[in-house]
Amino acid sequence: MTQYTHIRNATGKLTIKNTTFLIDPFLAPKDTYPGFEGTFNYQQRMPMVDLPLSMDNLLSNVTAVVVTHTHLDHWDDTAINAIPKSLPIFVQNTADKELITSQGFNDVRIIFESLEFNSITLRKTGGSHGTLEMYANPVLAQLAGDAMGVIFEAADEPTVYLVGDTVWTSDVEKALLRFDPNVIIMNTGYAQILGFEDSIIMGTKDIGRMVVRKPEAKIIAVHMDTVNHTATSRKDVRKFIKGNNIESHVAVPEDGETITL
Numbered sequence: 001m002t003q004y005t006h007i008r009n010a011t012g013k014l015t016i017k018n019t020t021f022l023i024d025p026f027l028a029p030k031d032t033y034p035g036f037e038g039t040f041n042y043q044q045r046m047p048m049v050d051l052p053l054s055m056d057n058l059l060s061n062v063t064a065v066v067v068t069h070t071h072l073d074h075w076d077d078t079a080i081n082a083i084p085k086s087l088p089i090f091v092q093n094t095a096d097k098e099l100i101t102s103q104g105f106n107d108v109r110i111i112f113e114s115l116e117f118n119s120i121t122l123r124k125t126g127g128s129h130g131t132l133e134m135y136a137n138p139v140l141a142q143l144a145g146d147a148m149g150v151i152f153e154a155a156d157e158p159t160v161y162l163v164g165d166t167v168w169t170s171d172v173e174k175a176l177l178r179f180d181p182n183v184i185i186m187n188t189g190y191a192q193i194l195g196f197e198d199s200i201i202m203g204t205k206d207i208g209r210m211v212v213r214k215p216e217a218k219i220i221a222v223h224m225d226t227v228n229h230t231a232t233s234r235k236d237v238r239k240f241i242k243g244n245n246i247e248s249h250v251a252v253p254e255d256g257e258t259i260t261l
Helices: 055-059 077-082 094-102 138-144 170-179 204-213 234-243
Strands: 002-008 011-016 019-023 064-066 089-091 108-110 114-117 120-125 149-153 160-164 183-187 218-222 258-260
Touching (some): 011 160, 089 094, 120 170, 204 218, 204 234
Parallel strands (some): 019 064, 064 089, 160 183, 183 218
Antiparallel strands (some): 002 011, 002 258, 120 149
8 A cells, every 4th residue: 555644845754565755854843944045935934834743653654764855844953863863764866875874874875766675666856956047057056956856666556756846847757758657746835036937846837737747647736835935835736726627636735644545
């Protein structure tokens, strides 16, 4: 059985058979951090909401952790301190491995292309954490960095595509074509940097595009209502999917909600 439990922001727990992956843990109490400087709604402290369950319950059945990238809202000090140092951590590159190893974790594994874990194949997919215009700015390019997506494949289970922090790129198209996922977890909060019209992650129009592109897949929209710079809320997404009559294709889970896939 495959299940996804949404925790908060891009943080979730994906259970495939008897293995549970904690994804992008952002675990600090409400209002711990100032908003991201130079971004939309920067005066708002974050996280904007508390965790929906206790830390013990959140971590109780976690087998491994997936960190798509090490921006604060995907890997924070509370996660670093709370997660057992012996848990396997899957990361995108050598820089992230070196960072997380330096934080005391002793089993950090890079998904170079793919790897096997508990009879589950994890495959790295690409993307872009912003537009070409943003990456043309050296300062922004450094801040944005890289962020991976991950495909999860297991025998007799749905194929899950964790899209990650990206805008719609040819890498997303290639992942859809190559892996034909049954479940697609999309970060759709449309996070914005001041001075740019476009976003550094997906939004409602990308949900519509995904439904057209993969009408048979179950789409799960997350990464909203938690950090200051997301300009799109769950309310916005629900209005969009209702207005486009695609409610049967898209789930917009509340914090703490579990979806059986």
